[in-house]
Amino acid sequence: MLQSHQYLRQFSIKPSVQRSAVMNFLMKNRIHPTIDEIYMALVPTMPTLSKTTVYNTLDLFVEKGAVQALVIDGRNARYDVNISAHGHFMCKSCGKIHDVFDLDASMFKLPETTDFKIDSVDVSYFGVCKSCQGN
Amino acid sequence: MLQSHQYLRQFSIKPSVQRSAVMNFLMKNRIHPTIDEIYMALVPTMPTLSKTTVYNTLDLFVEKGAVQALVIDGRNARYDVNISAHGHFMCKSCGKIHDVFDLDASMFKLPETTDFKIDSVDVSYFGVCKSCQGN
DNA sequence: TTATTTATTGTTATGATTACAAAGATATAG
Protein backbone atom coordinates (compact mmCIF):
# COMPACT_ATOMS: atom_id res chain seq x y z
CA MET A 1 0.00 0.00 0.00
CA LEU A 2 1.15 3.50 -0.87
CA GLN A 3 2.67 5.35 2.06
CA SER A 4 1.43 8.83 2.89
CA HIS A 5 4.81 10.50 2.41
CA GLN A 6 5.23 8.89 -1.01
CA TYR A 7 1.75 10.03 -1.96
CA LEU A 8 2.58 13.58 -0.82
CA ARG A 9 5.73 13.67 -2.94
CA GLN A 10 3.66 12.78 -5.99
CA PHE A 11 1.95 16.13 -5.52
CA SER A 12 5.18 18.04 -4.73
CA ILE A 13 4.30 18.38 -1.07
CA LYS A 14 7.20 18.19 1.36
CA PRO A 15 6.23 15.48 3.87
CA SER A 16 6.70 16.97 7.30
CA VAL A 17 5.70 14.95 10.35
CA GLN A 18 2.38 16.78 10.65
CA ARG A 19 1.55 16.58 6.95
CA SER A 20 2.27 12.87 6.83
CA ALA A 21 0.14 12.28 9.90
CA VAL A 22 -2.81 14.16 8.41
CA MET A 23 -2.48 12.38 5.08
CA ASN A 24 -2.12 9.04 6.79
CA PHE A 25 -5.30 9.66 8.73
CA LEU A 26 -7.17 10.58 5.55
CA MET A 27 -5.95 7.47 3.77
CA LYS A 28 -6.93 5.12 6.57
CA ASN A 29 -10.21 6.79 7.54
CA ARG A 30 -12.34 7.31 4.49
CA ILE A 31 -15.05 9.13 6.39
CA HIS A 32 -14.78 12.59 4.79
CA PRO A 33 -13.68 14.10 8.08
CA THR A 34 -13.92 17.73 9.15
CA ILE A 35 -10.90 19.72 10.33
CA ASP A 36 -12.01 19.20 13.89
CA GLU A 37 -12.36 15.44 13.48
CA ILE A 38 -8.85 15.22 12.05
CA TYR A 39 -7.43 17.35 14.83
CA MET A 40 -9.22 15.41 17.56
CA ALA A 41 -8.05 12.10 16.12
CA LEU A 42 -4.40 13.13 15.94
CA VAL A 43 -3.84 15.31 18.98
CA PRO A 44 -3.76 12.42 21.52
CA THR A 45 -0.64 11.01 19.86
CA MET A 46 0.69 14.44 18.79
CA PRO A 47 0.04 16.70 21.75
CA THR A 48 1.75 19.76 20.25
CA LEU A 49 -0.37 19.68 17.10
CA SER A 50 -2.13 22.94 16.44
CA LYS A 51 -5.50 23.21 14.75
CA THR A 52 -4.09 26.01 12.61
CA THR A 53 -1.62 23.49 11.21
CA VAL A 54 -4.49 21.21 10.26
CA TYR A 55 -6.14 24.12 8.44
CA ASN A 56 -2.89 25.07 6.68
CA THR A 57 -2.18 21.47 5.77
CA LEU A 58 -5.55 20.81 4.22
CA ASP A 59 -5.44 24.09 2.31
CA LEU A 60 -2.10 23.02 0.89
CA PHE A 61 -3.35 19.54 0.01
CA VAL A 62 -6.34 20.99 -1.84
CA GLU A 63 -4.20 23.55 -3.64
CA LYS A 64 -1.79 20.85 -4.80
CA GLY A 65 -4.65 18.56 -5.83
CA ALA A 66 -3.87 15.79 -3.34
CA VAL A 67 -7.29 15.93 -1.71
CA GLN A 68 -10.74 17.15 -2.62
CA ALA A 69 -12.64 19.64 -0.47
CA LEU A 70 -16.34 18.86 -0.23
CA VAL A 71 -18.97 21.54 0.16
CA ILE A 72 -21.82 19.08 0.70
CA ASP A 73 -22.02 19.90 4.39
CA GLY A 74 -23.06 23.50 4.78
CA ARG A 75 -21.61 23.67 8.26
CA ASN A 76 -18.02 22.42 7.91
CA ALA A 77 -15.54 21.76 5.18
CA ARG A 78 -14.91 18.07 4.66
CA TYR A 79 -12.02 16.38 2.94
CA ASP A 80 -11.77 13.37 0.66
CA VAL A 81 -8.47 11.78 -0.33
CA ASN A 82 -10.20 9.91 -3.14
CA ILE A 83 -9.83 12.33 -6.04
CA SER A 84 -11.41 10.06 -8.64
CA ALA A 85 -14.82 10.95 -10.05
CA HIS A 86 -17.53 9.88 -7.63
CA GLY A 87 -20.53 11.37 -5.93
CA HIS A 88 -21.41 11.89 -2.28
CA PHE A 89 -24.45 11.27 -0.17
CA MET A 90 -25.16 13.14 3.05
CA CYS A 91 -27.67 11.90 5.58
CA LYS A 92 -29.84 14.79 6.75
CA SER A 93 -30.41 13.01 10.03
CA CYS A 94 -26.97 11.91 11.26
CA GLY A 95 -24.85 14.12 9.01
CA LYS A 96 -22.58 11.29 7.84
CA ILE A 97 -21.21 11.40 4.30
CA HIS A 98 -20.97 8.32 2.10
CA ASP A 99 -19.36 7.79 -1.29
CA VAL A 100 -21.59 7.06 -4.27
CA PHE A 101 -19.59 5.15 -6.83
CA ASP A 102 -22.24 3.58 -9.05
CA LEU A 103 -22.74 6.65 -11.21
CA ASP A 104 -22.39 6.92 -14.94
CA ALA A 105 -19.15 8.55 -16.10
CA SER A 106 -21.20 11.08 -18.06
CA MET A 107 -22.24 12.64 -14.74
CA PHE A 108 -18.76 14.04 -14.37
CA LYS A 109 -18.35 15.35 -17.88
CA LEU A 110 -17.89 19.11 -17.82
CA PRO A 111 -20.55 20.84 -19.93
CA GLU A 112 -19.43 22.75 -23.01
CA THR A 113 -20.04 26.41 -22.44
CA THR A 114 -18.43 29.62 -23.56
CA ASP A 115 -19.59 31.47 -20.48
CA PHE A 116 -17.36 29.79 -17.91
CA LYS A 117 -14.11 27.88 -17.74
CA ILE A 118 -15.30 24.90 -15.73
CA ASP A 119 -12.71 22.72 -14.05
CA SER A 120 -14.59 20.53 -11.57
CA VAL A 121 -17.97 19.07 -10.69
CA ASP A 122 -19.56 18.01 -7.44
CA VAL A 123 -22.48 15.62 -7.45
CA SER A 124 -24.16 15.60 -4.05
CA TYR A 125 -27.14 13.57 -2.91
CA PHE A 126 -29.26 14.22 0.17
CA GLY A 127 -31.63 11.99 2.08
CA VAL A 128 -31.72 9.59 5.00
CA CYS A 129 -29.32 6.70 5.45
CA LYS A 130 -30.42 3.19 6.28
CA SER A 131 -29.49 3.24 9.94
CA CYS A 132 -31.40 6.50 10.49
CA GLN A 133 -34.58 5.26 8.81
CA GLY A 134 -35.77 3.52 11.98
CA ASN A 135 -36.31 6.86 13.70
CA MET B 1 -46.57 37.28 -13.58
CA LEU B 2 -47.17 35.32 -10.38
CA GLN B 3 -47.22 37.49 -7.29
CA SER B 4 -45.08 36.52 -4.32
CA HIS B 5 -48.01 36.15 -1.93
CA GLN B 6 -49.85 33.88 -4.37
CA TYR B 7 -46.71 31.80 -4.77
CA LEU B 8 -46.36 31.52 -1.00
CA ARG B 9 -49.95 30.32 -0.62
CA GLN B 10 -49.22 27.52 -3.08
CA PHE B 11 -46.80 26.19 -0.50
CA SER B 12 -49.12 26.80 2.48
CA ILE B 13 -47.05 29.71 3.73
CA LYS B 14 -48.96 32.58 5.29
CA PRO B 15 -47.79 35.68 3.41
CA SER B 16 -46.80 38.21 6.04
CA VAL B 17 -45.31 41.53 4.96
CA GLN B 18 -41.78 40.30 5.61
CA ARG B 19 -42.23 36.93 3.95
CA SER B 20 -43.73 38.52 0.85
CA ALA B 21 -40.89 41.02 0.67
CA VAL B 22 -38.27 38.27 0.90
CA MET B 23 -40.02 36.12 -1.69
CA ASN B 24 -40.51 39.10 -3.96
CA PHE B 25 -36.80 39.85 -3.77
CA LEU B 26 -35.93 36.25 -4.62
CA MET B 27 -38.29 36.23 -7.58
CA LYS B 28 -36.96 39.47 -9.05
CA ASN B 29 -33.27 38.91 -8.28
CA ARG B 30 -32.19 35.52 -9.52
CA ILE B 31 -28.69 35.88 -8.12
CA HIS B 32 -28.77 33.07 -5.50
CA PRO B 33 -28.39 35.59 -2.71
CA THR B 34 -27.05 35.00 0.79
CA ILE B 35 -29.04 35.88 3.91
CA ASP B 36 -26.97 39.01 4.29
CA GLU B 37 -27.56 40.12 0.71
CA ILE B 38 -31.31 39.71 1.14
CA TYR B 39 -31.26 41.59 4.42
CA MET B 40 -29.12 44.43 3.04
CA ALA B 41 -31.35 44.78 -0.01
CA LEU B 42 -34.58 45.00 2.00
CA VAL B 43 -33.65 46.89 5.13
CA PRO B 44 -33.50 50.35 3.46
CA THR B 45 -37.22 50.16 2.66
CA MET B 46 -38.07 48.09 5.77
CA PRO B 47 -36.04 49.62 8.56
CA THR B 48 -37.47 47.42 11.31
CA LEU B 49 -36.57 44.20 9.50
CA SER B 50 -34.46 41.86 11.60
CA LYS B 51 -31.85 39.53 10.21
CA THR B 52 -33.28 36.80 12.44
CA THR B 53 -36.54 37.16 10.51
CA VAL B 54 -34.68 36.63 7.26
CA TYR B 55 -33.13 33.44 8.70
CA ASN B 56 -36.51 32.20 9.99
CA THR B 57 -38.22 33.05 6.72
CA LEU B 58 -35.74 31.22 4.52
CA ASP B 59 -35.76 28.19 6.83
CA LEU B 60 -39.53 28.10 6.47
CA PHE B 61 -39.39 28.49 2.68
CA VAL B 62 -36.94 25.59 2.40
CA GLU B 63 -38.97 23.42 4.75
CA LYS B 64 -42.12 24.04 2.73
CA GLY B 65 -40.30 23.46 -0.55
CA ALA B 66 -40.78 26.96 -1.92
CA VAL B 67 -37.06 27.60 -2.34
CA GLN B 68 -33.94 25.51 -2.68
CA ALA B 69 -30.96 25.97 -0.34
CA LEU B 70 -27.64 25.69 -2.15
CA VAL B 71 -24.53 24.35 -0.48
CA ILE B 72 -22.22 25.25 -3.37
CA ASP B 73 -20.66 28.14 -1.47
CA GLY B 74 -18.81 26.79 1.53
CA ARG B 75 -18.98 30.11 3.28
CA ASN B 76 -22.68 31.09 3.21
CA ALA B 77 -26.00 29.47 2.51
CA ARG B 78 -27.53 30.66 -0.75
CA TYR B 79 -31.12 30.46 -1.90
CA ASP B 80 -32.72 29.76 -5.26
CA VAL B 81 -36.42 30.26 -5.93
CA ASN B 82 -36.12 28.16 -9.08
CA ILE B 83 -36.88 24.70 -7.76
CA SER B 84 -36.74 22.94 -11.15
CA ALA B 85 -33.85 20.58 -11.90
CA HIS B 86 -30.81 22.59 -12.92
CA GLY B 87 -27.17 22.85 -12.01
CA HIS B 88 -25.08 25.68 -10.61
CA PHE B 89 -21.72 27.14 -11.41
CA MET B 90 -19.64 29.07 -8.90
CA CYS B 91 -16.77 31.29 -9.96
CA LYS B 92 -13.79 30.68 -7.71
CA SER B 93 -12.58 34.21 -8.37
CA CYS B 94 -15.60 36.48 -7.84
CA GLY B 95 -17.80 34.01 -5.97
CA LYS B 96 -20.87 34.65 -8.13
CA ILE B 97 -23.26 31.75 -8.77
CA HIS B 98 -24.84 31.13 -12.16
CA ASP B 99 -27.53 28.68 -13.26
CA VAL B 100 -26.57 25.85 -15.60
CA PHE B 101 -29.65 24.81 -17.52
CA ASP B 102 -28.23 22.91 -20.49
CA LEU B 103 -27.82 19.62 -18.64
CA ASP B 104 -29.29 16.28 -19.53
CA ALA B 105 -32.29 15.29 -17.42
CA SER B 106 -30.49 12.06 -16.51
CA MET B 107 -28.14 14.13 -14.35
CA PHE B 108 -30.92 14.64 -11.86
CA LYS B 109 -32.12 11.07 -11.72
CA LEU B 110 -31.76 9.68 -8.20
CA PRO B 111 -29.60 6.54 -8.22
CA GLU B 112 -31.20 3.26 -7.20
CA THR B 113 -29.71 2.11 -3.95
CA THR B 114 -30.87 0.17 -0.96
CA ASP B 115 -28.41 1.89 1.32
CA PHE B 116 -30.00 5.34 1.41
CA LYS B 117 -33.38 6.96 0.81
CA ILE B 118 -32.24 9.74 -1.53
CA ASP B 119 -34.57 12.66 -2.09
CA SER B 120 -32.51 15.34 -3.81
CA VAL B 121 -29.41 16.02 -5.89
CA ASP B 122 -27.14 19.02 -6.27
CA VAL B 123 -24.96 19.33 -9.34
CA SER B 124 -22.32 22.01 -8.79
CA TYR B 125 -19.62 23.20 -11.15
CA PHE B 126 -16.56 25.21 -10.21
CA GLY B 127 -14.23 27.30 -12.31
CA VAL B 128 -13.72 30.85 -13.50
CA CYS B 129 -16.41 32.97 -15.14
CA LYS B 130 -15.89 34.91 -18.34
CA SER B 131 -15.55 38.33 -16.76
CA CYS B 132 -12.91 37.07 -14.32
CA GLN B 133 -10.79 35.39 -16.99
CA GLY B 134 -9.06 38.65 -17.87
CA ASN B 135 -7.29 38.70 -14.50
C1' DT C 1 -63.15 41.80 24.05
C1' DT C 2 -60.06 38.30 25.74
C1' DA C 3 -57.28 34.37 25.18
C1' DT C 4 -54.24 31.85 22.32
C1' DT C 5 -51.33 31.14 18.75
C1' DT C 6 -48.05 32.87 15.35
C1' DA C 7 -44.58 36.16 13.67
C1' DT C 8 -41.04 39.43 14.42
C1' DT C 9 -37.42 41.48 16.82
C1' DG C 10 -33.00 42.16 19.33
C1' DT C 11 -29.54 40.30 22.13
C1' DT C 12 -26.41 36.96 23.19
C1' DA C 13 -23.91 32.60 22.45
C1' DT C 14 -21.61 29.32 19.57
C1' DG C 15 -18.53 27.53 16.46
C1' DA C 16 -15.85 27.47 12.06
C1' DT C 17 -12.54 29.86 9.75
C1' DT C 18 -8.98 33.42 8.99
C1' DA C 19 -5.24 36.73 10.14
C1' DC C 20 -1.21 37.48 12.13
C1' DA C 21 2.97 37.36 14.63
C1' DA C 22 6.29 34.63 17.07
C1' DA C 23 8.86 30.43 17.64
C1' DG C 24 10.86 26.35 15.76
C1' DA C 25 12.79 23.46 12.17
C1' DT C 26 15.07 22.75 7.88
C1' DA C 27 17.84 23.83 3.96
C1' DT C 28 21.48 26.47 1.75
C1' DA C 29 25.63 29.46 1.06
C1' DG C 30 29.85 30.63 2.46
Next chain:
DNA sequence: CTATATCTTTGTAATCATAACAATAAATAA
Protein backbone atom coordinates in the same frame (compact mmCIF):
# COMPACT_ATOMS: atom_id res chain seq x y z
C1' DC D 1 30.67 23.78 10.48
C1' DT D 2 28.22 28.19 11.11
C1' DA D 3 25.36 31.85 9.64
C1' DT D 4 21.51 33.15 7.08
C1' DA D 5 17.43 32.62 4.73
C1' DT D 6 13.30 30.06 4.04
C1' DC D 7 9.70 27.10 5.31
C1' DT D 8 6.69 25.13 8.86
C1' DT D 9 4.32 25.08 13.01
C1' DT D 10 2.22 27.16 16.82
C1' DG D 11 -0.95 30.07 19.68
C1' DT D 12 -3.75 33.97 20.17
C1' DA D 13 -7.03 37.02 18.66
C1' DA D 14 -10.38 38.64 15.24
C1' DT D 15 -14.14 37.82 12.13
C1' DC D 16 -18.27 36.23 10.55
C1' DA D 17 -22.31 33.13 9.75
C1' DT D 18 -25.64 30.89 12.19
C1' DA D 19 -28.40 29.33 16.25
C1' DA D 20 -30.71 29.95 20.77
C1' DC D 21 -33.56 32.41 23.37
C1' DA D 22 -36.63 35.53 25.45
C1' DA D 23 -39.50 39.47 24.82
C1' DT D 24 -42.63 42.18 22.05
C1' DA D 25 -46.06 42.65 18.44
C1' DA D 26 -49.50 41.04 15.41
C1' DA D 27 -53.07 37.96 13.93
C1' DT D 28 -56.62 34.69 14.84
C1' DA D 29 -60.15 32.23 17.49
C1' DA D 30 -63.42 31.88 21.20
